[in-house]
Amino acid sequence: MTQAVANALDELPPTRRKLDRDDWLMRGGICLMIGWLGLTLILPLWWLLSKSFQNQGGDFVGLDNYIQYFSTPALFASVWNSLFIALLSTAIVLPLAFTYAYALQRSCMRWKGLFQGLALIPILAPSLLPAISLIYLFGNQGFLKEWMFGVEIYGPVGIVISQVFYCFPHALMILLAALSMADSRLYEAADALGASKTRIFFTVTLPGAKYGVISAGFVIFTLVMTDFGIAKVIGGRFNVLATDIFKQVIGQQNFEMGAVVGFVLLIPAVVAFMADRIIQGRQVALLSARAVPLIPKPDSGRDNGLFVFCSVVGGLILVLLAMAVWASFVSRWPYNLSLTLNNYAFGDFDTNGWSAYYNSIEMAAWTAVIGTLIIFLGAYLLEKTRGFKAGRNIAQFMAMLPMAVPGLVLGLAYIFFFNARDNPFGFIYATMAILVVNSVTHFYTVSHLTATTALKQLDHEFEAVSASLKVSLLRTMTRVSMPVSLPSVLDISIYLFVNAMTTVSAVIFLYSTDTKLAAVTIINMEESGFTAAAAAMAVAIVATSATVKIAHLLITRRLERRTQAWRQR
Amino acid sequence: MQEQETPARPKPYLRIERLKKQFGNFWALKDISLEIFPGEFVCFLGPSGCGKTTLLRAIAGLDIQTSGRIFQADKEISNLPASHRDFGIVFQSYALFPNLTVAENVGYGLVSRRMRRVEIATRVTDLLRLVGMPDSGPKFPAQLSGGMQQRVALARALALSPGLLLLDEPLSALDARVRAYLRMEIRHLHKRLGVTTIMVTHDQEEALTMADRIVVMNQGVIEQVGTPLEVYREPNSAFVADFVGKTNLLPGIVVRPGLVRYRTMDLSCSLDIKPGPGSDVTLAIRPEDVVVRNVDANAENTFAVRVAEIEFLGSFCRVGLSINGDKPALLADFSINTVRDLSITEGMDMLVGLPSERIRVFPGAPKQL
Numbered sequence: 001m002t003q004a005v006a007n008a009l010d011e012l013p014p015t016r017r018k019l020d021r022d023d024w025l026m027r028g029g030i031c032l033m034i035g036w037l038g039l040t041l042i043l044p045l046w047w048l049l050s051k052s053f054q055n056q057g058g059d060f061v062g063l064d065n066y067i068q069y070f071s072t073p074a075l076f077a078s079v080w081n082s083l084f085i086a087l088l089s090t091a092i093v094l095p096l097a098f099t100y101a102y103a104l105q106r107s108c109m110r111w112k113g114l115f116q117g118l119a120l121i122p123i124l125a126p127s128l129l130p131a132i133s134l135i136y137l138f139g140n141q142g143f144l145k146e147w148m149f150g151v152e153i154y155g156p157v158g159i160v161i162s163q164v165f166y167c168f169p170h171a172l173m174i175l176l177a178a179l180s181m182a183d184s185r186l187y188e189a190a191d192a193l194g195a196s197k198t199r200i201f202f203t204v205t206l207p208g209a210k211y212g213v214i215s216a217g218f219v220i221f222t223l224v225m226t227d228f229g230i231a232k233v234i235g236g237r238f239n240v241l242a243t244d245i246f247k248q249v250i251g252q253q254n255f256e257m258g259a260v261v262g263f264v265l266l267i268p269a270v271v272a273f274m275a276d277r278i279i280q281g282r283q284v285a286l287l288s289a290r291a292v293p294l295i296p297k298p299d300s301g302r303d304n305g306l307f308v309f310c311s312v313v314g315g316l317i318l319v320l321l322a323m324a325v326w327a328s329f330v331s332r333w334p335y336n337l338s339l340t341l342n343n344y345a346f347g348d349f350d351t352n353g354w355s356a357y358y359n360s361i362e363m364a365a366w367t368a369v370i371g372t373l374i375i376f377l378g379a380y381l382l383e384k385t386r387g388f389k390a391g392r393n394i395a396q397f398m399a400m401l402p403m404a405v406p407g408l409v410l411g412l413a414y415i416f417f418f419n420a421r422d423n424p425f426g427f428i429y430a431t432m433a434i435l436v437v438n439s440v441t442h443f444y445t446v447s448h449l450t451a452t453t454a455l456k457q458l459d460h461e462f463e464a465v466s467a468s469l470k471v472s473l474l475r476t477m478t479r480v481s482m483p484v485s486l487p488s489v490l491d492i493s494i495y496l497f498v499n500a501m502t503t504v505s506a507v508i509f510l511y512s513t514d515t516k517l518a519a520v521t522i523i524n525m526e527e528s529g530f531t532a533a534a535a536a537m538a539v540a541i542v543a544t545s546a547t548v549k550i551a552h553l554l555i556t557r558r559l560e561r562r563t564q565a566w567r568q569r
Numbered sequence: 570m571q572e573q574e575t576p577a578r579p580k581p582y583l584r585i586e587r588l589k590k591q592f593g594n595f596w597a598l599k600d601i602s603l604e605i606f607p608g609e610f611v612c613f614l615g616p617s618g619c620g621k622t623t624l625l626r627a628i629a630g631l632d633i634q635t636s637g638r639i640f641q642a643d644k645e646i647s648n649l650p651a652s653h654r655d656f657g658i659v660f661q662s663y664a665l666f667p668n669l670t671v672a673e674n675v676g677y678g679l680v681s682r683r684m685r686r687v688e689i690a691t692r693v694t695d696l697l698r699l700v701g702m703p704d705s706g707p708k709f710p711a712q713l714s715g716g717m718q719q720r721v722a723l724a725r726a727l728a729l730s731p732g733l734l735l736l737d738e739p740l741s742a743l744d745a746r747v748r749a750y751l752r753m754e755i756r757h758l759h760k761r762l763g764v765t766t767i768m769v770t771h772d773q774e775e776a777l778t779m780a781d782r783i784v785v786m787n788q789g790v791i792e793q794v795g796t797p798l799e800v801y802r803e804p805n806s807a808f809v810a811d812f813v814g815k816t817n818l819l820p821g822i823v824v825r826p827g828l829v830r831y832r833t834m835d836l837s838c839s840l841d842i843k844p845g846p847g848s849d850v851t852l853a854i855r856p857e858d859v860v861v862r863n864v865d866a867n868a869e870n871t872f873a874v875r876v877a878e879i880e881f882l883g884s885f886c887r888v889g890l891s892i893n894g895d896k897p898a899l900l901a902d903f904s905i906n907t908v909r910d911l912s913i914t915e916g917m918d919m920l921v922g923l924p925s926e927r928i929r930v931f932p933g934a935p936k937q938l
Binding site: 012014018022459462464466468483 | 589
């Protein structure tokens, strides 16, 4: 019937809409976004891929490098090592983080705010920090070395413990969100039907948080798989993919083999990313608008049990943190435990001294400012305009890609791409700019999703109203959408700042002597045996991130108070 | 409507020609043609998914049609973007900018017009007075009730004195009382300003009370265009009869011109019957047209029924009547007076009549709803 109608009436030509200034602005903006991600993500990765098919002279050698890789047991063993570490860490973190999140969201335990704050601190630290703390605790000169019963902390044990510490807050955040909303009517119904608490947990609670658990699992797996710093510091002779890339590229200057390992590392990250996307796509809204929020009721047995659990987990986090802080102030571990500030005189340990720290701040600040601008604008155009479907789809797809690309792989790709002889953008190589560009792109996806979520909450007709009032898109964005989403804009900039401050893997290949970063100095100083100075630098980074984060909280709170008049509802 | 019948009919303000809109494989609008005259208040009425909002958005240029032409004030606007068209729009969600005050919202379009600040302030004050909220300028939208927010949205839409006012289900998000009140307000405003207005609604009562003309839509086509009275009294399809007001739709077979068999009864219909003898038809009669007073057993279209159920609806009762002891087959609305005078109670047997000039006959058996 529809076909008949269509055929019978196909007389008038299709209407082609004329474009106004806003349309051109939108198209231009989306093209710029595609250009940015193409230049800073797609092309470098393409260069990396082509490099892996070349020999050192730059001739195409087909799969030779790959064949060599898979037939060298020493190299290939890293694949299994990495998978083993990633799976084990995931298996440990998931239940811990789930129980912790459950305690925070679904119990009447005491000191919830304190426990939540404590558990999220590791996010502000470079991944190296727990590894350094572990060395102080259980390393060759660790004061709890006997507790290890002769098992070396350098190797898989140290890596897994550090990864658990490092990944815990990332998983916790996802699970907190997954457990934050629940329909109390479901629980009342289950109760009324006489279901036991265990049965309710397995039939109502767990299914409700299923997608969060799966997502958290993939996030941990990918984080561990692609993290470089921990394995470098505490891995000993235990090789993983991330350290292999480093060894091939920096140690042996074998860029082609580095590219091969990079691509091998990209595979699990991409697979995990796609699997998560597919599974999340199946998620349907479990909570209707009419849901009645669940408010946990006191239950002394459960609450006390969870309190003990959280105290233990939180305590361990605190111990690792405190260890690094303490170690950074100790004169000469373990012989002279008197306190000193000497370890913070970074100039004595590394030629860059404090300048590396200031470089980090500068880099993080630029990343926050430029990144927030680019990412919010891009998200705004994709979310709030219509038409230009082809460009829109490409941009949307490209915005999701950075999540699947490990920092180390991106960094390596940048070496190839920006170092290429004919690249007109080659001038940014070995400058602060390349570090900023790399960080913006590396952390693009999460920021993009944050911006998109915030923008989705705005009325969809703002732009339609503006068009009817002949007001330009830009004005409506700056006058309405941006101010209303200001809390999310701040969230994004803080996320970018903290990540740029703490990242190692993305920048380890890209710094020059003038632009060396704090997190990189940690590795250098640790390598040179200045573990206390490394700990001090890690503490300096945590302190900076924490200060920025607290300032952010205060600003957000003030902002909310100031805008109360129009936010109240 | 008389205008259309006089030979020198006025020029339409808005002319829509063969408009079609496709979403994937789905045709949301199938060849829509329509004319709207200056100063008219027109309602697009239909169930959700009938294409009424799609049509409105095409007129606004917010979602351009797949093909077809639109003329506004003699100018073709078919392919113009929304920003180049002349209209004001009000949405169900109000879409007020939450971080701007009421005055800033109303003046939002004026600011970019290079108007002097004093002029803007005066215009905003006038507009706020127009919608009956002279003192609300410094407030934020969140501090206002839904009805007040919608009035601000209306003032904002009128700020640039548009030639066409588009209202997309403006009252659907409001409480019943506020809705009834605002209905009159918008109507008065329209009378005062005379701006050509199109309102989309799924609420037939809203359309009947507010519109000069109603455009009834279903599945991407226009079922009927007419004044509220025409659409109600002379629906030209079973769909319209059922969607606008309450209607009994009964299955029948044409016996001969003017006579239709319903069950075992032959009912005469004074209106023209198009389908030939033997074809399936749908008989439509409104509940309020079922007669119970002074019914003569020997008159045409009269038969015995039993009162199966009575639903009290305030000023009248809706009575379910069963024929031959079956489930209720016919609904009738009796005034409270009638119910009292005839002491109608459940289980009672009585005679009812269906006036032959009130029965409408549509081709095809009734669709199961």
